[in-house]
Amino acid sequence: MRTLLVLCCMLMASVAYSQNSMTVSSPDGNLELNVSVNNGNPVYSVTYNGKTMLENSPLGLVTNEGDFRSGMRFVESTTGKVDKEYTQRKIKQSFVQYQANTLNVTLENAGEKQISVLFQVSNNDIAFRYEFPVWGDRRAAVVEEEATGFKFPSTAMAFLSPMMTPMTGFARTAPSYESGYVADEPMENTNADYGYVYPGLFRVGDAGWVLLSETGVGSNYNASHLSSYSNGGYTVEYPSAAQNNGFGSTGAQIGLPGTTPWRTITIGETLKPIVETTISWDVVDPLYEPSQLYEFGRGTWSWIIWQDNSMNYEDQVTYIDLAAALDFEFILIDAWWDENIGYERMEELVRYARSKDVGVFLWYNSNGVVNDAPQTPRNKMHTSIARKKEMEWLQEIGVEGIKVDFMGGDKQTTMRLYENILSDANDHGLQVIFHGTTLPRGWERMYPNFVGNEAVLASEMLVFVEDVRQKEAFYASLHPFIRNSVASMEFGGVVLNDYLNKGNQRGQKRQTTDAFQLATGVLFQNPVQMFALTPNNLHDVPDFELDFMRNLPTTWDETVFLDGYPGKYTVLARRHGQQWYIAGVNAETSAKELTLELPMLAGQEVAMYNDDSDKETYMEQIEVPEDGELVITIQPNGGFVLTD
Incomplete structure (x- = not known):
């Protein structure tokens, strides 16, 4: 009798486990995700072509209304399909067809509150998010932290860029998302104090590659990043409390029903799916209509090589003439223009640019409250009244876009500022580039007038830091696989001066060839590119290089990975129209x-x-x-x- 009772209990346990284990596969059947509840702990695992890419990894989060990490019970699951097509001029591929199988798992905690986890599995990508119903009479909640993790097989090697220490660096503007990378690093060595930025790339032995990121972050949530390595893997980590000078919540204030952003996982036996993925845009939709048809293209930018001293009327005329000579569409006029040129003469300068068929972008300091950056214009973008007044003036004089700098931080209060700037700018027909900024998370599709983020150790650091000059090729060989794989990247490159200064005779010597620089104009994707060419290049650079730049597109209809290894070399093919x-x-x-x-x-x-x-x-x-x-x-x- 005792033996029979034990067997019955074992059978019941087996049945319960099978009910608590759910699987969804990609349309081609190669990518498989399994979700289970083990002793009250929700976990998921991933295989590709039968090989383990992620071992049992935790799911769950904590809200002010309850803990959804442990003591969880499976309630139900449903499956479905997604099949959508869209066009997007600003990313690596202009037409996308996205097909995925879905699994929606509903779980309940000890307090009898439910959440769901929605998984969408396409042929090489997994996107998932948490969904919150109305809890009784609760219509609002705060998400305090997240348990979502990524546990790799122990042989995996990491390609990661560390989060910067908050409120450090120039004028306490960090994090500005301008750190270097480790490549092919054992995971146990990835222990940066503040974790690692998205995206993170991992080589899983001979099984293949995994790219981790997130998308769909707007004013509705905070952005996140990867923790340092611990307990066999990484977790989703929310912003440090020290960001924004210690002000603002590190979690998210949400209305119910509500959702988190999407966590994305791209997987392939080779690097081809990593480079070609469009998952950042597949699972998001435009948040508003464009107020006009925005045009993209190339621009000149005096500050990158000629620096602050070039912010005067005469030098800007010279750079407008350079843009016109190169058939470029834009000029970017950077910091201090309000003090050194002034608002009245800026109107005159914009008229001159327009007479040359060159559109103007103007630089702004984002803040008046979160750091000490002294560059002006300040106090024009962080409050709605000042911002709208400024944008009315910009629209009246015919400015086509703005570059907003020093945005550091991933708290929800900063995400709201991004969205407010973008929405107001669209109302006034302005495109927006952000610098000193976080990774854009689906923003090319969400915000029609968004045209690029820096979020990389970009061209300005080539000017300032010898180590970055020495490693320029190393970083360039990484970006198509990591940073630029999931989002536009406004690098500000193609430097054809031998020396990175106005004299171009001595000083900061460029370590790469002209052909390398031309190649990065193709490899680094962004719909509006502010290149680092200088007026002297019209005379000291071969005509065939200038002609190449005159004809170089900044939007692409197709991107194909051909060869490469991150940190060593990379070769891509991009198509613009038929070329x-x-x-x-x-x-x-x-x-x-x-x-x-x-x-x-x-x-x-x-x-x-x-x-x-x-x-x-x-x-x-x-x-x-x-x-x-x-x-x-x-x-x-x-x-x-x-x-x-």
Whole structure:
């Protein structure tokens, strides 16, 4: 009798477990996600082609209305499908078809409050978020922290960029999201004090690659990041309380019913799905209609090389003339313009630019309350009354966009500021670039007038820091796989000066070739690119390089990964209309010979921009064989571009 009772209990336990374990696969069946409740703890795991990519990883969060991390009970699950198409001019692919299978799991905590976790699984991507119903008479709640984790097999290696220490750096503007990367680092060594920014890339032995990020963050929530490595993995970590000078909640204030942002996981046996993913935009939708048809393109920017002293009327006229000579669409006029040029003369300058068919972006300091950055204009963007008054003036004089700087921090109060600036700017026909800023999380699709974030160790650090100059090729070879894979990246690059200063004769010497710089103009994707060319380049740079820049697009209809390894080299193909650009860079210390499969150029004559063995950049016409197979040599710290 005792034996029978034990067997019955074991059978009941098996049945209960099977009821608490749910699986959803991708449309092609290769990617599989399993969700279960183990001893009251909700977890999920992921396999790809039968190989473990994520081991049992925790789910759950804590709100002021209850704890949803442990003591949980499975209630029900439902399945479904998503099939949607959309067009988006500002990302790596202009037309996207997104198909996914869904699993919605409802769980209940010890206080009998329920939450759901909605999973959407496409062929190489998983997106999931938490969904909150109305709890009794509760119509509002605060999410305090999140238990969501990512537990990799122990052999996984990390490619990560650390969060900066809050309220440090220039004028206490950190975090400005301008840190370097570790590459192929054992996970146990990734113990940065404040964790790591999204996205994070991981190589899971011979099984493949995993990219972690989040999307869909607006005024409704705080942004998050990855914790440092602990207990076999990483968790979703909310902003440090020290951000924003210690002001503001680190969690999220939400209305009920409500949702969190999406956590995204991109998986592939190779790096191709990592580079080509569109999951950041697949699961979000526009939040408002554009007030006009916004045009994108290239711009000149005096500050990056000529710095603060160039913020005067005469130098800006010179840069407007440079933009016109290069057939560029824009000029960016940076900090201190209000003091050194003034509002009245700025109206005159904008009229001059428009007479040259050049649109103007003006720089603004975002804050008056969260850091000590002295650059002006200040106190124009962080309050609604001042902001709308300023934007009315910008619209009246014909300014086409603004660059708002020093946005540091991921608290919900900052996310609301981003959205308020974008929404008000759209009302006044203004496009917006942010610098000193967090990763954009689906914003290209959510906000029609958003045209780029920095959120990277960008071109200004090439000017300021020797170590960054030495590692320029290393970082460039990482960005297509990590930072630029999930969002636009306003880098401010293509530097053709030999020295990164106005004299261009001595000082901060560029370590990369001209062909490398041209290649980054293709590799670094952003719909509005403010390039680092200078007026002297019209005379000291070969005409074929200038002609390349005159014709370089900034929007792409298709992006294809061809070859590469993060931190070593990368080769991408991008298509604009019917024209293909193939670009690559080499971060290794010796020349690299690659055999590329280029069916899109098979049998065609193309222009090749490359470096010879002395690292002198040249251009020649070559014939791609009929089979599309082409051998290319890339010099160290060099690059190449092919275009038909």
